Amino acid sequence: MPLSKQRVRRRAVRSAVSSAAALGVLAGVAAAPAAAAAGDGARRSPLTLAATGECNFPSDNVAAVPWALQRVVLDQLWSHGITGKGVTVAVIDTGVDAVNPQLRGKVVGGPVELIDPQTKKAAQGGSTLDPVGHGTKVAGIIAARPSAATGFVGLAPDAKIYSVRQNDSEGSGQVDKLVDAINAAVKAGVQVINISQDVRGTSPTGGFTDEAQLHVAIQDAVQHGIVVVASSGNDGKEGATFPAAYPEVIAVGASDRNNERAAFSEYGSFVDVAAPGVDMLSTVPGGGQCVDNGTSFSSPYVAGVAALLKQKYPQWSPAQIAARIEQTAQRNQRDRDDFIGWGVVDPVKAVTSDAPPESAAVPEPPTALAGAPLVAQQLTLGETxxxxxxxxxxxxxxxxxxxxxxxxxxxxxxxxxxxxxxxx
Known part of the structure; x- marks a missing residue:
């Protein structure tokens, strides 16, 4: 296949509640769409939950506060005016809908040069049109403004979104277009880039078409002071995916309500942190919100925290921003592991900590008890x-x-x- 046609995968796991869900029955796993098995190297996540209740665009507003926000004290997170103001986050995805009230007025569209496989014509509507809905959900987790109609809000509600529509109406993307999108975001002067899609290499260090160009684009973005965040993938197995596996990128896996790795989240030595990725509520095209699953929605959770840190510490390097996020994550052990990296991201702790900048996360020191000598208590037969x-x-x-x-x-x-x- 030509070099420019290497495909990348969106990182969402569709989920809906079937009529049997009330009885606690989860629908089974369906096969990936036939298009994903094409002989051109295309890959999509095979983990697709077969269920009724597909999300419609537009959708109803959900009044409840989603679980991923219930554990965040937003007043504390946004204390001292740290709300993402002055920060622009690039969402390289299926486009971002500029009509949803929680995103209206904060989405700027980047260049689009796509040939839609369904119409065989150039993609219409630019980057502020989202025919799939994926990019709008990603953007909402980052920057949706508060609304009296819903308990959902983005982690950085005053941040702007620079949308680059890189995926067609079927959700498929190409590595060479991803490279173009990253370069466009750098040129636009964004501070954070979110990439909720991936391509799997033939080796732990890469090995796919346009791999060299993709890595160069990532390195160039970081050299311009841009924090790059990417999802780890949804195949539920061990193995590096790209661009998440590049050392310059914050690779994000998905965690569940118990702060454990979600079953679909890919894992390995490349994972840096985890963030909520199960039953994630977010904005959809036209208005309202919908629930979805995937590392696609863990990545923007971290990108939103990065936007807050960029506002608070505009002079910090991407490595220092990454280290703060990783060092303040909720860990289940002293060191990192291959399932949730350095731990599950703690937005409040990351933003409110006044610790000096670090260049990399480090293991927590052993407790004093671990090295303390054991002293036997004196045995007495009388009254002590x-x-x-x-x-x-x-x-x-x-x-x-x-x-x-x-x-x-x-x-x-x-x-x-x-x-x-x-x-x-």
């Missing part, structure tokens, strides 16, 4: 000092109680005596 202290305290308490009773009783007797003398 602690026993004596407890006995003394009992005597003091008892004596105090007796005094209180005597005073109370005496006051009653005195009152009665005075009443008798006065003839009352």
């Amino acid at each position: 000092q602690a026993d004596r202290n407890r006995r003394t305290a009992t005597y003091v308490l008892g004596a105090g109680l007796v005094v209180v009773l005597l005073i109370s009783g005496g006051s009653v007797v005195l009152r009665d005596h005075r009443r008798r003398r006065s003839g009352v």
Whole structure:
């Protein structure tokens, strides 16, 4: 196949509740679309939940606060005016709808040069049109403004979105177009780039068509001070995906409500952190919100935190921003692991910490107890000092109680005596 036709995959796992869900029955896994098995090297996630209740565009507003935001104290997160103001995040995806009220007025469209496989014509509507809905969900997690109609809001509600529509109406993308999109974002002067899609290489270090050009584009973005965030993938197995696996990129896996790796989240030594990716509520084209699953929606969660840090520390390098996010993540062990990296991102801790900048995350030091010598307690057959202290305290308490009773009783007797003398 020509070099320019290497495909990349969107990182979403569709989920909806079927009529059996009320009984706790989850629909089974369906095969990937036939187009994903084409002989041109195309790959899509085979993990597609077959269920009814597909999200419609536009959709209804969801009044409840989604679980991924319930654990974030937003007033604390946005304290001192850290809301992403002055920061622009590039969303390289299926486009971002500029009509949804929570995104209206904050989406700028980048260049589009796509040939839609369905119409065989140039993609219409530019980057502020999202025929798939994927990019609009990604953008909402980053920067959706508050609304009285819903409990959902983006982590950086005052950030702007620079949308580059890089995927066609079927959701497919190409590496060479991804390279063009990254270069366009750099030229536009964004501070953060989110890439919720990937391509799998033939080796842990890459090995796919246009790999060299993609890595150069990523390196150029980082050299311009841009934080690049990418999803790890949804195949649920071990193995590096790109661009997430590049060392310059913050690779994000998906976590569930228990802060554990979601079953679909790809894992390996390339994963830097994890973020919520299960039952993620976000904006959809036309208005309203919808729920979806995937590392596609974990990545913008981290990109939103990066936008807040970029506002707070505009002079920090991408490596320092990444280190802060990784160092403040909620860990289940001292060091990183291959399932959730350095841990599950903690937005409030990352933004409110005043620790000096670091160039890389480090393991937590061992506790003092781990290196402390064990001292045997002295064996005594008689009364210990602690026993004596407890006995003394009992005597003091008892004596105090007796005094209180005597005073109370005496006051009653005195009152009665005075009443008798006065003839009352």
